[in-house]
Amino acid sequence: EAAADAFHAAIRDGEAFLQSHPFYRDPENRAPAQAFLAAMTLKAIEHDLILDPDFPFFRVLDFRLREGGDNPDQTYFQAPLRGGERYRIWGRRGGERRLDFQTYAGAPYAPGGGRMAGYLDSEKLKTDAEGNFEVILSPDPVTGNWLPNPADGTQVLVRQVFSNWASERPGALHIDRIGKEAAPRPVDDEAAMARRLLAAAEQVRVHVRHWPDTVARGLQRIPTNSIGTPFDAGSLGGVPGRWMARGNFDLAPGEALVVRTWPMAGNYQGVQLADLWFSSLEYANRQTSLTGDQARLSPAGSYWFIVSADDPATANWLDTT
Secondary structure (H helix, E strand, C coil): CHHHHHHHHHHHHHHHHHHHCHHHHCHHHHHHHHHHHHHHHHHHHHHHHHCCCCCCCCEEECCCCCCCCCCCCEEEEEEECCCCCCEEEEEECCCCCEEEEEEEEECCCCCCCEEEEEEECCCCCCCCCCCEEEEEEECCCCCCCEEECCCCEEEEEEEEECCCCCCCCCCEEEEEECCCCCCCCCCCCHHHHHHHHHHHHHHHHHHHHHHHHHHHHHHHHCCCCEECCCEEHHHHCCCCCCEECCEECCCCCCCEEEEEECCCCCCCCEEECECCCCCECCCCCCCCEEECCCCCCCCCCCEEEEEECCCCCCCCEEECC
């Protein structure tokens, strides 16, 4: 009961934090704040109350959660790990543009709490003629597809990336802890559930604060209505070698921000909008993101994106919603 009270208190504290945040002063940011808190609570329930590193399943970060500047062109598959143990990820490539695997140690994204442990990208993933694959996670290297799971390993993240939504189809993805495939999962007793509730409470406390603070620090570094210097996302725990650039905008009614980019090397590039809680905007039924395949290239060989609340009746509009 005390652990349940702590979980509920973390949600109430998250509500108080968001309502006191400077972003909450603007009416357009209040409904997204509530959606953000609900998403972080749902994430904690899935990750800490439901999943088990000894009997893993992939939970999906998609349109329900919208966390951490989530990319609309990616489906994120996450599973908890028990550090130092052996796991098998298996499945089949579909028509996705990329399939990238990453392991983490410690508490990723918590202040000073974690690090990337290993990375396996699409270019190095070995499959058979039908696209079937197997990736082994273990403390020591093995032949074939391998990712390190060190003694302090905590989770694995698989990014399934799409660029042409009309034609690319997802594949299949599964995970097992090696040696536990046929074992019955124990039923949680009171002590086990108390541990889960306390872990979920900590998850809510950390992430409800982390993402708004991350955005606030970024706003201080990048002038309004501009874009910062590109950086390698691996430096922040993301995919190594994936380059990103962030900017921000503050537009009055009738104003628009024009963003110009060029085709880049590699097999994926995209542009997206997010709110101040660092959640993607509605992307299934509004146009808040575009990939290189979706966007229209100008005769001069560059992309011109128009960021505005009103549809300018031109190509490459990004809807601020």
